[in-house]
Amino acid sequence: MSAWEQRRSLSFSEAFDLPLSVDLRTAARAFGICSATAYKLIRLGRFPCPVLRVGHCYRIPTAFLLRALGIEERPVYAVPLEQDLADPSTHRDDRPGTEDRT
Template identity: 55%
Template sequence: MSELQMQKDELLALPVSVDLATAGRAFGLGRTRSYELARAGQFPCRVIPVGRKFRVPRSALLEALGIEDTTAGSGPAALCPGPHPQESITLSGPAFSASSALR
């Protein structure tokens, strides 16, 4: 396998978004060609322009490559740690008692 290509385990280990050069490697593209395609609106998956740079969501990259994201913590809950609508929390202890609110 050439240096321009990535293996499935490398792809699944990518962060939530990657730079354009990294995404290009997944498709076997070099940095220059990746930027040419992105500027022309022809990159093989969704690209998000951020100022003069580009970011590529891991989900769009994996989808374009036909790879199912099976990594743990890949859903929306992984992006927003803490309680979610289906979860509840209970606040207890002296800091949360009614009497401490009056002090």
Template identity: 40%
Template sequence: MTARRRQLAVAEVLALPAMTTVPQAAAACGLSRETGYELARLGEFPIPVLRIGARSLRCRRVDLLAFLGLDDSDAARAASPAASSEHITAPASQQIGTRS
């Protein structure tokens, strides 16, 4: 029985940690876990793979985002509220603790 591969959505890719696993990076590229490990073993994975310790393989999120044509600032925009939705309740002089 073969497992179906599930490609990660853009929001899921942007939420990945700075150092991600080969299976996560493979899923972001639309590859199966097995294909990801095979390409890493052959040195043909589409982004650089780093060996951490004796058995752990990791990829940098920044390399993955560049390969997919995404930008790290996309993640920052997704995580922060829009300027128009911010609500200021007190004057700036009161917010920073200065006296007027």
């Protein structure tokens, strides 16, 4: 992984793929800050969301991370998108002038 990839912020879709808790480096990336700044904020008690200390590691619950980022709810899909795209019978075109002409 290049230095740029390690420093860039998480994309919206990456945020929804996170596990139940993340390490401090991932949380820092989500906030767009470096790990050193994240450790400093924890020491000062100013990290933007609750942090759990597990042994020598910090873990951040993803629900608190997303809430701090302003993402209150995850999108829910009844059918996984891959299945929906594979079955053309489930697609509807709601644009004007595209009604079924059967």
